Amino acid sequence: MQSHTPPSNLHGIVTNVATKLMGATSSNASTVSTEALAELVSYLDVDVSFLRHNDHKIRATVLVAEWPVRPYIPDPDPLHTIYFADADPIFAMAENAKEPVIVRPQAQGEDYRQRIAEAGGAPMISLATVPLLSGDVTTGVLGFVKFGDREWGEDEINALTVVATMFAQVQARTNIEEQLTYHAAHDDLTGLPNRRTLLAHLDDRLAAHRPGPVPVLLLSLGRLKSINDYLGHVAGDQFIQGFAAELRMAMDGLGLVARIGGDEFVAVPSETMDLAETRRLAENLTARLTEYVTIAGEVINRIVSIGVATGSPGRDSPSDLLRRADEALVSAKAARVDRIGVFSREMLARREIRADMELHLRHAIETDALTVEYLPEVDMPTGKVLAVEALVRWQHPTRGLLLPDLFIPVAESLNLTGELGEWVLNAACADMARWRANGVGFDTMLRINVSPVQLVATGLVDTIAGTLEKFGLEGTALGVEITESTLINDLISTRATLCGLTEIGIDIAIDDFGTGFSGMEMVRTLPVSTLKIDRGFVREIDTSADDLAIVRALIGLARALDLTVVAEGVETDGAARSLLREGCSRAQGFLFCRPLPAAATEQLLAQGSVATTVAT
Template sequence: MARSLDVVVTSVATRLMAVEAANAVAVIQPILADLVEHFHVDVSFLRSNDHDLKASILVAEWPVRPVVPDPDPLKVIYFADADPVFAISEHGKKPQVFRPEPATGEYQQTIEGGGGVPHSSMAAAPLVSGDVTTGVLGFVKFGDREWSSAELNALEAIGSLFAQVQARIKAEDQLRYLAEHDDLTGVYNRRALVAHLEDRLAAGRPGPVAVLFLDLDRLKAVNDYLGHTAGDEFIRVSAQRLREETASADCLIARLGGDEFVVVPRTACSAAEAEVLADRLHAALSERVAVDGEMLARTVSVGVAVGDPGRHSVSDLLRRADQAVLEAKDTGGNAVRVFTENMAMRTALRNDVELHLQSVIESDALVLHYLPEVDMRTGEVLAAEALVRWQHPTRGLLFPDSFIGVAESINLAGELGRWVLRRACTEFSDWRARGVGPDAVLRVNVSPVQLVADGFADRVAEILDEFGLSGDSVCLEITESLVVQDIDAARVTLAALKEVGVQIAIDDFGTGYSVLSHLKSLPVDTLKIDRSFVRDLGSSAGDLAIVRAIIALAEAFGLGLVAEGVETVAAAQTLAAHRCYRAQGYLLSVPLEGMAMERLLAQGHIELPFSTAEPLPR
């Protein structure tokens, strides 16, 4: 018998080596069946202890019950409610044999849930790991059975083997959890998200598959004000709110790192349905959060995208959701945006620009066009404003709106601005050398980076000297918002530029009147009325009132005045009637390539498509 028991224990040890979390029940059930046969008993079961739950949980049984009630009364048995047979398995360390009184039938009720065969007996071998009882291996005989000390020793050894298996499975589960979950919030991580989406997007799976990309707006302010611990707590609370809001929707929640989350409904979801969910999550995450005694609120930007199984990849879907959330960010954040194909086109253009702009500047592949400035009384060409263009090999002629913002975001705005100034001065000096436009002024826009850069005025002086241009022949244009961003730095730089001798114009004037209080202390020569006030002149009384105020302001300070965006005869005549004669706009001329601008300067004037002597439109 002893030798036979040794063989049984060895066999169990060998077979348990194949157990993993995924196949545990499939491997364990045949082992229990063999043990039932070997020990001549009727039932065997394996249970694990959940000491946090204070309960015994069924892992496997043999024979498998043909009908399992729902809920299964044997699945979870709480120690506080258990009969002595299961209660002792909470902390027991040695095998025990139980023989309930025949009259009570208590044990039989525990196993089968009802009355039945009396004189049942059970042997229970605890699963012990260190000082902790992690479960129990039980054997039931319908009728009495004597257990020898050798058999009990074998059960103890087998119980130890099962304890080792449970510990290994628990460790595997823990490693799997750590590999798939974010350690700060407990939600899934990027790896688990990608695996889930790969399964959902496989051909033949139901769709569409929706992805909601959530990015907390300006969380850096929380980190800077209260520290990163407070920022982490804010993120934890945000994750918990996502769990609560999606509890009824059955969603996978993942944190991509930082302040970014992704929510994926586990069932097919249309773009419209996903947008409704996004609105709900947007509202939930915008509510105040108590952190370190402070009531904090952050808004959130949400991007929504959907993909079709078998057609879109994980990277496709995540990229679309990311593009949508960037669209929300670019419009100020605190918004929900659903992906569109136009977004993809804009993103593709931006990426193209970001990847190639540096080489384009270095290879001198940009071009300048010039927008003439005209006297609307005579048609005389007074100035030329240099406008940068990019002759893209596949996208055609790109205007500044396509790449100036990208240049600023990747710290190329200063380099681009230097290229524009140098190229404009090169062409302008060539025209002068050929006797063209001796009295005209070259206008060049200045970026924020250039204005605050050390030594900017010195570099301007060097370029003018290099090309033999006098300062009064060049006017640098600075936007009104740029001036007030750092008024002290602007005042110093503008003063240095005036020493160089260049003219200074404030571009887009009137968009906020934010520079009015500083105008008298700034060395400015010209105000340029923003096109938004010029476009509807002749039909908008409000725009006319603003333009008249700017004209009066320029006259009071003795400043030059140029109107931008003149596109209608009514606007031109209205400006001229109120003593604003210098203007730019498509009614007068479109931007011209360098050679065409040179010809226009040589000509000296344009034919006006209107007469300023005509009566003003009512």
């Protein structure tokens, strides 16, 4: 505290205090208030001063500043928070006082002395207190104590009333500032720290001088969308609030808990942990948080998925650590077993590849950076090539040849399946037209895959018909493959589209048959010509009685409906022989031929068949 000569009049002291308090903020209000009290104590020649704020929620008065500052403050400080119910008469008066209160030993009668005695025989003092007011609410008290007797002049009390008003203004201003700061750092719905606070915390934990590893658990609360849709957003908010409260209790004293988005929360344990230790914590949280809860009268099984990751101080950033936890969470949701995913480098590599594809797939379609390879469909006894299935590939400039299993999901997420499918249709028909121009492929069907988006989109029949006309191909030259599960997405639109395709001569095949939900009735009522048995049932048909029984049933269904049946994924002689014994002679798979580029496919069509040694 800097020494200075106080002003010689009340007007000067009030002006000095006002100047100090004008610069008060939530971060320095206590210090500035202490300096102002020191100046007032010096001018008024009193022994003690204090500034206290009222907390009416808990009915208590809380110490904000004092002068002189006590040389030793015990912990806990008995003067910091005093509850009005337990307070002595002097403190109790501060709860709702609206006018200054003056207490002098000489001016008090027997009643005052009795109250002092009840309070424990406190020393005789002269006290002046002035309430801090906000409208009709008493928000605090400004007090001055003189040991012994002191006369308080009216001008002094008036000046202190002005000063108390200034302190009340500071209190109101800092309260607003603290509220804004709080809301900027916390989630409105749950009161938990928000993403900004989490990032600041992780930034500190990941500083070079801090210990590590730094653990992070990213939690996703399942079924929130269903609750919002079915029970309403009020119920959804209750669901989130209940989970936040449970998570806060589960992590009590163990670290920071934050909400960073709709159904996502982050827990950062205070202690350093490796991945194994962090996973054990995740298992404990899962056991505690996965339970039945009642929301809006409905009993709901609360499901939690957790992604686990750790970061190294001085090397990893908060975004690095959260990205790893997010990748682990994706893995946890996909697993559907214990719903806990632990980060690995392979996860990050997959995420980087996906991000790369999301950025560049549209450009690849627009610039013909894709290519088509063809997988022959053969008659197993003779090796004759009956059809070729067009399979799209992406010759990525830095990642090499990418198979559709990698980028088709990306195309779906970007709503590019329609554009991609149209590109494949044009490229494959162009190749077929070129083969026929060179005198081959006239008795071979070209099969292309059609996505669910294409199937229900208006204009697919016209698009395919226009493409066939563009390249001089008849409808019977083309076969369309759709996955079995596609049939139930929009049965009315699907039936109309398939009927339109068959009217122009196109063969309709159900791909991956046996894995979906179509059933005999749906297949019977749709204009389907071919069933392609999923490779999962074919691979071990010669050693698995279950697979053999399924394939036998599917072949029997195809025979009963007079449909062509094709086995996919034939890779062994044993599987091929088993299929032939069950009456399936058409197949495709690596046993006969791998996918070929267009030029090599043309050569194969010129030969007319592949080498085969399959015998029943």
